[in-house]
Amino acid sequence: KRLSQKENRWISDVNHCLSKTLVDTYGQNSLFVLEDLSGVTFEKTNSNKNQTRELHSWAFYDLQTKLAYKAHKSQSQVLIVSAKYTSQRCPKCGQIRKENRNHRIHRYDCVFCGFKTNDDRVGAMNLYELGKQYISGIENPKFELTNVTD
Known part of the structure; x- marks a missing residue:
């Protein structure tokens, strides 16, 4: 105790x-x-x-x-803000794919545009984007999963 x-x-x-x-x-x-x-x-x-x-x-x-x-x-x-998709969304092309993030080695590799970085950095970059959306007038900024095609 x-x-x-x-x-x-x-x-x-x-x-x-x-x-x-x-x-x-x-x-x-x-x-x-x-x-x-x-x-x-x-x-x-x-x-x-x-x-x-x-x-x-x-x-x-x-x-x-x-x-x-x-x-x-x-x-x-x-x-x-909602934590949903903040670590799965590519900050460069906007695609959301769970498979892009490798928890074990803390790596993010976007299969669509080739963007590669640390997975925690991706989360920080997406939080920055949500902050910009809020400042631009979106009251409740969040990321939504859209239909993704390979």
Whole structure:
């Protein structure tokens, strides 16, 4: 129990420092775009009740609330968007294919246009695109799966 409290304090401090650094670095009138990760879990079927609670106790919400609080004080904003397809959509051609992403080696290879990069970078590039859509007037920006032909 004592170790758990120590870890919680450490994570809270890391989130505080990270959110403060982000707001200080980007200054006033910034838009921070985060994925809605409220449904993300590492659900295990053979877990006991305490382990299940720990698997659902993610620090994402803590970071989100700290960032939102500090951003508001700096006349900035936090936009929460759907995480759907943000790591599967090619930022160059816009095609969405689950097969383009290789989780094991953190690689993204678009079979349509040949774009290749780190899979986490693809997610960041797509969050940037959703932020641009929001600024252009789309109130709830998100990516939708369309009919894909090979």
